[in-house]
Amino acid sequence: MTSRLLLLILFFISLHALIFNPSLMKKIFALNILNSAIVLLFITQGASLGSRAPFTTESPDQMVDPVVQALMLTAIVIGVCVTSFSLALVVHLHSRYGSFDYRHIRKELANDG
Amino acid sequence: MMGEMYLLPFFLPLVGALLLLFSRLVSEHSRVRTALRFTALVTTYGISAFFSATAILSESAGGFIGAYHPGIAIRWEVTPLLSSVYLLAVLLSFISELYAKKEMKSKPDIAAVIHIQLAFIGFTLISRDLFNLFVTLEVLGITSYILIASGEKYRASLASISYLLMSSLAMAFFLLGIFGIYRQTGSLDLVAIREYYLSNPATYSTTLSITSIAVALLMRTAIFPVHTWLPEAHASAPHHVSALLSGLLIKIPLFPLALIVTLTPASVLLASVLLYAGALSAILAVVSAFSQKDMKRLLAFHSVSQMGYVVASFGAFLIRGDTELLYIAALLHLTFHALFKATLFLTVGRVIDLTGSKDVYTVRNGARILLDASRSNIFVIIAFFLSALSIAATPATNAFISKQLITDALKEYPLVSWTLVATGAFTVASFIKLSRVFFGDKSVPLPSVRPERKGIDAMILSILFLLASSVAEHFSLSLPILSSFHPYDASHLTKTFITIAVGGSLYALVRLKHVRAFMHVIGNLSASLTTMLLSIPLFIASLAILLHTVSGLL
Amino acid sequence: MRKWSVPAQIAISFVLLLLFLPLFLSQESWPTTARDILAEDAGTQTGAENIVSAIYLGYRAFDTLGETIVLLIALSGTMSVVSLLKRNSEDERTPVSLDFSLEEEKRAHHRLRTHLLEVVTGKIGPIILLFGFYVVMNGHLSPGGGFQGGAIIASGIIFFVLGNPHRREESEIQRTTLHLIESSAFLLFLLAALVPLFITGEVLANPFESKEVYIIALNTFIGLKVGAGISLMCISMIERRNV
Numbered sequence: 001m002t003s004r005l006l007l008l009i010l011f012f013i014s015l016h017a018l019i020f021n022p023s024l025m026k027k028i029f030a031l032n033i034l035n036s037a038i039v040l041l042f043i044t045q046g047a048s049l050g051s052r053a054p055f056t057t058e059s060p061d062q063m064v065d066p067v068v069q070a071l072m073l074t075a076i077v078i079g080v081c082v083t084s085f086s087l088a089l090v091v092h093l094h095s096r097y098g099s100f101d102y103r104h105i106r107k108e109l110a111n112d113g
Numbered sequence: 114m115m116g117e118m119y120l121l122p123f124f125l126p127l128v129g130a131l132l133l134l135f136s137r138l139v140s141e142h143s144r145v146r147t148a149l150r151f152t153a154l155v156t157t158y159g160i161s162a163f164f165s166a167t168a169i170l171s172e173s174a175g176g177f178i179g180a181y182h183p184g185i186a187i188r189w190e191v192t193p194l195l196s197s198v199y200l201l202a203v204l205l206s207f208i209s210e211l212y213a214k215k216e217m218k219s220k221p222d223i224a225a226v227i228h229i230q231l232a233f234i235g236f237t238l239i240s241r242d243l244f245n246l247f248v249t250l251e252v253l254g255i256t257s258y259i260l261i262a263s264g265e266k267y268r269a270s271l272a273s274i275s276y277l278l279m280s281s282l283a284m285a286f287f288l289l290g291i292f293g294i295y296r297q298t299g300s301l302d303l304v305a306i307r308e309y310y311l312s313n314p315a316t317y318s319t320t321l322s323i324t325s326i327a328v329a330l331l332m333r334t335a336i337f338p339v340h341t342w343l344p345e346a347h348a349s350a351p352h353h354v355s356a357l358l359s360g361l362l363i364k365i366p367l368f369p370l371a372l373i374v375t376l377t378p379a380s381v382l383l384a385s386v387l388l389y390a391g392a393l394s395a396i397l398a399v400v401s402a403f404s405q406k407d408m409k410r411l412l413a414f415h416s417v418s419q420m421g422y423v424v425a426s427f428g429a430f431l432i433r434g435d436t437e438l439l440y441i442a443a444l445l446h447l448t449f450h451a452l453f454k455a456t457l458f459l460t461v462g463r464v465i466d467l468t469g470s471k472d473v474y475t476v477r478n479g480a481r482i483l484l485d486a487s488r489s490n491i492f493v494i495i496a497f498f499l500s501a502l503s504i505a506a507t508p509a510t511n512a513f514i515s516k517q518l519i520t521d522a523l524k525e526y527p528l529v530s531w532t533l534v535a536t537g538a539f540t541v542a543s544f545i546k547l548s549r550v551f552f553g554d555k556s557v558p559l560p561s562v563r564p565e566r567k568g569i570d571a572m573i574l575s576i577l578f579l580l581a582s583s584v585a586e587h588f589s590l591s592l593p594i595l596s597s598f599h600p601y602d603a604s605h606l607t608k609t610f611i612t613i614a615v616g617g618s619l620y621a622l623v624r625l626k627h628v629r630a631f632m633h634v635i636g637n638l639s640a641s642l643t644t645m646l647l648s649i650p651l652f653i654a655s656l657a658i659l660l661h662t663v664s665g666l667l
Numbered sequence: 668m669r670k671w672s673v674p675a676q677i678a679i680s681f682v683l684l685l686l687f688l689p690l691f692l693s694q695e696s697w698p699t700t701a702r703d704i705l706a707e708d709a710g711t712q713t714g715a716e717n718i719v720s721a722i723y724l725g726y727r728a729f730d731t732l733g734e735t736i737v738l739l740i741a742l743s744g745t746m747s748v749v750s751l752l753k754r755n756s757e758d759e760r761t762p763v764s765l766d767f768s769l770e771e772e773k774r775a776h777h778r779l780r781t782h783l784l785e786v787v788t789g790k791i792g793p794i795i796l797l798f799g800f801y802v803v804m805n806g807h808l809s810p811g812g813g814f815q816g817g818a819i820i821a822s823g824i825i826f827f828v829l830g831n832p833h834r835r836e837e838s839e840i841q842r843t844t845l846h847l848i849e850s851s852a853f854l855l856f857l858l859a860a861l862v863p864l865f866i867t868g869e870v871l872a873n874p875f876e877s878k879e880v881y882i883i884a885l886n887t888f889i890g891l892k893v894g895a896g897i898s899l900m901c902i903s904m905i906e907r908r909n910v
Contacts, residue, residue: 081741120864
């Protein structure tokens with residue numbers, strides 16, 4: 001219960017940052033934390049089933065939920081890939097406009113074009 | 114075809130992409146590279162189109178990939194309808210790649226991305242598993258981000274990162290939705306989940322989860338209020354990418370959406386949302402489109418608007434569940450829009466490339482400039498006018514039938530029906546505005562152009578398919594299901610005539626100074642990134658509360 | 668849109684938090700159906716002791732294919748965007764990242780390169796690579812697998828690159844080799860996915876008698892692909908050009 005409450009707060013703090021912080025770099029950080037919060041939520045809930053790692057040598061009643069762990073593996077890899085591409089884009093924009101603030105970049109773009 | 118052989122047409126583009134990736138290892142002008150590229154094109158487009166066509170003629174098939182235990186494995190299902198949609202996707206990707214032949218040759222990784230996108234369009238269509246949908250949608254998202262940014266312009270990079278942030282936020286909520294549903298049902302298989310909710314009640318958590326997933330899909334379809342990413346993304350992408358995105362990618366999420374909306378008995382209320390949001394989307398976007406200065410933004414807003422037609426019809430079908438006419442209308446309009454919107458982007462793209470400007474108010478003499486560059490550009494001109502007439506629903510075009518069908522089938526919802534008719538008028542007006550780019554104007558100087566022949570084969574293919582679809586459409590009017598529909602009778606023709614007349618007068622209004630100023634304000638409206646991102650959780654939460662209270666009252 | 672004031676922003680986020688609260692904090696217990704089925708069958712059906720490996724390389728191997736492709740395109744997309752960055756000059760005053768094309772004499776004076784870096788990373792590299800391969804190959808018996816091991820292999824390769832005292836021409840060969848490894852590993856993975864279609868009639872099904880062979884093979888292909896891909900992307904980010 002406490003863990004879920006903390007994850008809820010973490011989720012919404014990062015959501016707040018993602019939506020309201022003008023810096024693109026901070027938005028990417030926030031997206032990462034958001035994804036981590038969701039992954040942790042799944043994992044802690046899956047772990048509520050037992051206390052042993054999911055191996056065939058363990059007794060079935062005490063294993064944690066393995067499906068959730070496999071799903072989160074995929075989710076983490078996807079998150080990392082999206083982060084790498086977004087970082088490349090943001091650094092590309094920064095190299096030209098000197099700022100991570102998307103409002104500044106938009107204004108400069110409107111002046112350029 | 115046996116069992117999982119149905120999956121083969123979707124795997125073949127991956128093989129094509131692989132060949133293209135290997136071609137990176139050899140030097141750019143070597144014969145090996147050309148051979149690899151040719152094999153890749155044949156595999157991805159030719160062979161998979163062949164298998165797909167075979168699948169259309171066979172019956173449906175389904176199963177679990179790898180044939181593992183149903184509780185855990187991934188369910189898939191191929192129907193002739195889905196195979197036809199896939200065939201449309203193959204055609205559009207082919208036209209798009211053909212148009213940009215030269216770029217594709219020098220950048221095989223971008224070409225590989227287009228093939229991978231095609232494969233995963235297929236996988237999204239056939240997937241019947243929640244988490245698998247998440248993975249396939251993420252792949253489609255990443256391919257779009259890369260394709261948008263492949264133009265290497267800063268505007269495109271900004272559009273790409275905005276779309277990326279909005280889409281990743283939506284997909285994070287999708288994951289949260291999977292959390293909610295898996296916790297209650299213990300399964301990720303859509304069929305098993307639907308069975309579970311037939312006998313178990315849906316709580317607020319369930320509604321919230323389903324709404325999260327549905328909004329994530331709606332965002333990809335660009336429906337008001339989560340459409341805000343589309344104008345910049347489609348306007349700043351390279352022309353063939355805009356064609357692909359507008360023509361194909363915004364339509365695919367509709368198919369999984371139908372499955373999600375029917376997941377619980379209560380969630381069918383979402384279909385009403387689709388109906389009204391679609392209509393709202395159609396009218397608001399077309400007014401924006403009419404006010405645009407940038408040619409590609411104009412076309413992009415029209416994509417939102419036309420998708421509004423499709424989604425409204427789709428929603429009405431899901432509410433009723435029995436009037437197949439609505440479903441057919443939606444699918445027809447979806448197909449025709451794919452064809453003419455892609456063509457519009459490609460043809461307008463030629464004019465933009467040759468004149469160096471996107472301003473719809475100042476670019477003129479387009480036809481003359483195109484013909485000066487190359488006599489065979491006549492096909493570009495023909496393709497543009499065919500598509501413009503189609504989107505304006507002129508009689509004898511393919512979309513004339515689909516639009517009339519939709520407005521007819523939605524007769525029980527007069528508000529929606531008349532909104533769509535009004536949208537039609539504005540569509541006519543904005544395409545009169547856009548086609549002036551092609552007409553001559555002696556006061557505007559002609560720029561000098563290098564003789565250049567590009568994308569002609571793509572244009573010829575487009576024209577052929579537009580004409581073919583129109584002919585096929587008119588023949589299908591004799592089918593029993595459409596027997597009560599007479600698009601060429603007096604009432605329909607009068608309606609069309611009035612729409613065109615109103616459209617023309619709307620366009621004439623542009624002469625007035627006040628109207629111009631108003632349009633200028635609307636045209637420049639663009640949502641800040643904050644608003645774009647905020648719209649997603651707000652939409653999810655408000656829909657969930659709405660659905661929960663309404664289903665509680667019923 | 669006008670800028671939102673800070674109290675308004677916090678209020679909006681708080682309201683959203685309250686609206687989503689039931690989803691996070693609901694008291695329903697987590698379902699055990701999947702775990703029970705898997706505990707029974709996973710070992711015999713897939714040949715893996717690690718049930719998580721059994722899932723993502725057996726039951727839900729298709730998701731893993733999607734994940735591998737996400738990695739493939741994201742890395743190549745990143746490299747193509749990185750190549751757009753204008754190269755900073757060789758000027759010593761600008762804080763350029765580790766520059767591998769520097770001549771040996773210049774390199775001794777480069778601010779960020781020290782002998783410590785070269786000695787340590789160069790020597791540890793092979794050990795990390797070995798560990799990475801262990802994690803990949805043993806993924807079906809203990810926690811690990813293709814992705815985890817691939818990430819470790821990538822760090823091993825980066826260590827080699829960091830600690831390499833040789834000139835750029837040698838690293839050209841490294842890069843082509845890495846590209847070849849990545850593409851071949853993907854080819855082998857696709858073959859492993861499609862060949863069973865023609866043998867047993869199902870995609871991504873285990874066609875072997877001793878089931879472990881298939882899982883070990885898949886793990887190896889994924890490990891190589893991920894390792895080669897991530898290291899290529901890191902190298903391109905360091906060098907600021909598309910390798």
